[in-house]
Amino acid sequence: TQLLEQSPQFLSIQEGENLTVYCNSSSVFSSLQWYRQEPGEGPVLLVTVVTGGEVKKLKRLTFQFGDARKDSSLHITAAQPGDTGLYLCAGERAGKSTFGDGTTLTVKP
C-alpha cells in the first residue's frame, strides 16, 4: 500500500515555465519533507512543513502543506535547467517516515 502518491510521475518542460507537483495521501502526517535528488547522489532536504496550511518559500520554490496535513504541493516559478532532478516527498506519522516514488522533472534550455 502506497501511503504517499506523487504526481505527475514525469514532467518535462521548457526553461522559464512554471510547474506544480503534488504529494497526496489519505493519512494525516505530523510533518512532511521535500527532497531533490540528482543522478548518482542522495536526496537533499529542501524543506520541512509541520503546520496545516503552512506555506514556505525557498527562492523560486513554494511549498504548501494542506490544511488537513494529508497533502502537499511544490510550485516552481520560472524553472531553470538546474532544477532538473527527482523530487521526493516524505511524510512522518507515528514515528515512521514514508517516501513517495517521486516526480522526475526535466527542464530543457
Place this chain on the structure above:
Amino acid sequence: DAGITQSPRHKVTETGTPVTLRCHQTENHRYMYWYRQDPGHGLRLIHYSYGVKDTDKGEVSDGYSVSRSKTEDFLLTLESATSSQTSVYFCAISEGDREVGYTFGSGTRLTVV
C-alpha cells in the same frame, strides 16, 4: 557534503556471498538509517539506529543485519546476497527526531549477480 560518507560507492558481488556496506558520519548525530531505493518502490527503510548498540528493524529488514559499535559508524550486512538485493543503498542521519529531516549519503550501488 563530507558529513556523511558511504563505502564502497559501487560493488558487484555473487549470489550467496556476505556483503558489508559502511556508513560514516562526522556530525555526531544520534540517529542513523539504512534505506534502499528501487524503481517503483521509492525509498524503503531497512534498519535504523538510535544510539550505539541500539538498532531496530524497518519495513524491509529480512536478509539484512546492522551494527553500530561507535556513534560515527553504522554497518549494513547482507548475510547471503540475493539478486533481489540488487539496489542502491542510502545511509541517512538525523540530529533529532525525524521531523527535522534527513541528511543522506551519496549511496552505494550494489549488484548481485
